[in-house]
Amino acid sequence: MDLQRYKDKIMSMLKMLLETDMKEYIQLVSLKKNDFLVKEGEVCHYYYFVLEGILRNYYIKNGTEITTNFDFPNDIAANFTSLMLQQKSIGCIQAMTDCKIYRMKASDFDKIKAKNPSMQQIKEILISGYVILLEERLYSLQFCTAAERYHFMMEEYPYFIQQIPLTYIASYLGISLETLSRIRAKY
Amino acid sequence: MDLQRYKDKIMSMLKMLLETDMKEYIQLVSLKKNDFLVKEGEVCHYYYFVLEGILRNYYIKNGTEITTNFDFPNDIAANFTSLMLQQKSIGCIQAMTDCKIYRMKASDFDKIKAKNPSMQQIKEILISGYVILLEERLYSLQFCTAAERYHFMMEEYPYFIQQIPLTYIASYLGISLETLSRIRAKY
DNA sequence: CACATCATTTGATATATGTCAAATAAATCG
DNA sequence: CGATTTATTTGACATATATCAAATGATGTG
Numbered sequence: 001m002d003l004q005r006y007k008d009k010i011m012s013m014l015k016m017l018l019e020t021d022m023k024e025y026i027q028l029v030s031l032k033k034n035d036f037l038v039k040e041g042e043v044c045h046y047y048y049f050v051l052e053g054i055l056r057n058y059y060i061k062n063g064t065e066i067t068t069n070f071d072f073p074n075d076i077a078a079n080f081t082s083l084m085l086q087q088k089s090i091g092c093i094q095a096m097t098d099c100k101i102y103r104m105k106a107s108d109f110d111k112i113k114a115k116n117p118s119m120q121q122i123k124e125i126l127i128s129g130y131v132i133l134l135e136e137r138l139y140s141l142q143f144c145t146a147a148e149r150y151h152f153m154m155e156e157y158p159y160f161i162q163q164i165p166l167t168y169i170a171s172y173l174g175i176s177l178e179t180l181s182r183i184r185a186k187y
Numbered sequence: 188m189d190l191q192r193y194k195d196k197i198m199s200m201l202k203m204l205l206e207t208d209m210k211e212y213i214q215l216v217s218l219k220k221n222d223f224l225v226k227e228g229e230v231c232h233y234y235y236f237v238l239e240g241i242l243r244n245y246y247i248k249n250g251t252e253i254t255t256n257f258d259f260p261n262d263i264a265a266n267f268t269s270l271m272l273q274q275k276s277i278g279c280i281q282a283m284t285d286c287k288i289y290r291m292k293a294s295d296f297d298k299i300k301a302k303n304p305s306m307q308q309i310k311e312i313l314i315s316g317y318v319i320l321l322e323e324r325l326y327s328l329q330f331c332t333a334a335e336r337y338h339f340m341m342e343e344y345p346y347f348i349q350q351i352p353l354t355y356i357a358s359y360l361g362i363s364l365e366t367l368s369r370i371r372a373k374y
Numbered sequence: 375c376a377c378a379t380c381a382t383t384t385g386a387t388a389t390a391t392g393t394c395a396a397a398t399a400a401a402t403c404g
Numbered sequence: 405c406g407a408t409t410t411a412t413t414t415g416a417c418a419t420a421t422a423t424c425a426a427a428t429g430a431t432g433t434g
Contacts, residue, residue: 066330081322084315120307127314128271134321135268141328142361143253166382174329176422181383363392368413
């Protein structure tokens with residue numbers, strides 16, 4: 001079972017919920033470009049399901065923005081650590097384009113879970129999907145060169161390059177903008 | 188709520204279980220130095236709770252061992268991706284010293300969960316703890332220099348350095364043995 | 375369209391880290 | 405204890421990547 005099938009499963013579950021009386025727990029949110037979905041220092045209370053648009057996850061270190069992830073349609077956007085631990089979020093999530101997003105409060109999610117045990121499985125899938133993502137990124141950062149990481153990204157997420165400025169991609173890959181540019185030139 | 192409190196919570200829950208009839212699901216495993224707890228290519232079916240000893244998680248890339256984690260007493264050892272997805276494990280877990288370990292089969296864990304809903308919370312804590320660990324490592328790999336990563340490790344896990352050969356620590360930090368040695372010399 | 379702004383590329387150089395080889399130091403074992 | 409193996413350090417050099425500066429290209433706006 002790979003990540004894509006997870007996402008499909010979660011999205012189809014979401015659509016099912018929207019046809020039941022659980023839909024009261026789900027809200028549609030619209031964001032303009034550059035609006036924030038989650039801000040640094042706030043607790044992230046929601047799971048967000050991206051319908052349209054692209055978002056960027058980043059945080060500030062020594063005055064520099066460090067990009068940790070991008071969220072595309074059908075992705076789940078959230079600061080998981082903040083959500084799971086009810087801690088203030090270290091990072092923020094910002095819309096790179098206008099977005100349409102469903103959101104569900106984590107506490108409501110748990111209410112639904114109590115009524116509908118199959119939601120427990122969905123929650124585990126949500127978290128598992130995130131773990132897979134983290135492990136993948138960890139692996140690639142610990143043991144791959146900048147060029148390998150770039151090519152891996154191009155394999156797995158070819159749509160990144162079409163819609164995201166190179167500055168953000170460089171930061172996401174953990175390399176400088178110039179190095180990224182040179183890797184691309186050689187390719 | 189930090190990682191240490193998680194571990195304490197999980198361990199105390201484990202001890203509680205051992206005093207109920209759930210204890211039939213928990214087995215004590217003894218390992219000799221260099222024995223494997225999980226082997227590459229096998230599915231990881233158990234959660235392991237380390238009582239005594241130290242284990243190393245690693246996998247092979249291009250003929251080289253890549254160390255991804257160490258497990259000390261009170262840690263939960265498992266290949267989570269393998270466990271959660273019931274996939275063959277990419278890495279293995281090997282005892283660096285003689286070990287005593289409790290294990291519980293993931294499927295039994297789910298049985299217990301059905302009887303005892305508070306176990307659900309424990310499962311989420313287990314996974315959350317792992318997520319926190321991954322994020323921490325990701326952060327340090329993506330944006331810190333080798334020296335910063337070393338010092339961070341010394342802050343967070345000072346006992347690593349006392350009991351683990353530098354070769355493994357270097358691999359864990361994603362740097363060469365020689366670089367690690369030089370960082371330590373400057374310190 | 376022309377200007378201003380932002381994004382990307384290119385060049386020159388500095389720095390961090392890796393690699394290979396050798397020297398020490400420490401641990402293990404008969 | 406002495407011999408052998410294993411772990412760690414040190415040196416010389418190669419390579420990858422960062423940094424700074426400038427040039428070029430693309431995009432948006434009045």
